[in-house]
Amino acid sequence: MSQAIGAVRRKIRTRGKAEEVGTRWMAVGAVTFGLGLLLCLTVVLAWLGVSLIVLGIAIILVDIAWLFRVMKHPTEEVACPHCNARNHVLSAEAQFACDHCGRLLERPGHTVPIKPVVTA
Numbered sequence: 001m002s003q004a005i006g007a008v009r010r011k012i013r014t015r016g017k018a019e020e021v022g023t024r025w026m027a028v029g030a031v032t033f034g035l036g037l038l039l040c041l042t043v044v045l046a047w048l049g050v051s052l053i054v055l056g057i058a059i060i061l062v063d064i065a066w067l068f069r070v071m072k073h074p075t076e077e078v079a080c081p082h083c084n085a086r087n088h089v090l091s092a093e094a095q096f097a098c099d100h101c102g103r104l105l106e107r108p109g110h111t112v113p114i115k116p117v118v119t120a
């Protein structure tokens with residue numbers, strides 16, 4: 001069960017999560033590019049620097065292309081009942097983790113198994 005929750009949290013199901021991952025990769029690309037630029041100044045390691053610059057640019061371009069694709073994806077706005085944060089949920093995902101508090105949520109309109117309430 002906790003494994004299933006982990007899988008839901010890891011998978012990108014909200015626009016906020018996609019932006020978070022996209023920003024992280026953008027930083028990775030920028031650092032790679034910067035490192036390559038620094039290595040180019042050392043002349044001796046310029047060959048490695050050029051490779052890193054190319055790699056950094058490639059990471060940033062792939063990241064931008066991926067983000068564009070995610071942003072074009074239809075989303076549904078779902079308010080979190082726990083923290084009131086608004087989540088933009090991607091596609092037809094029934095379950096997602098709240099962008100703000102990280103709690104597992106069900107999208108309204110999806111059939112959720114009803115747990116019987118046992119009264120004493």
Ligand SMILES: [Zn+2]
Nearest residue numbers: 080083098101
């Ligand atoms: Zn929340």
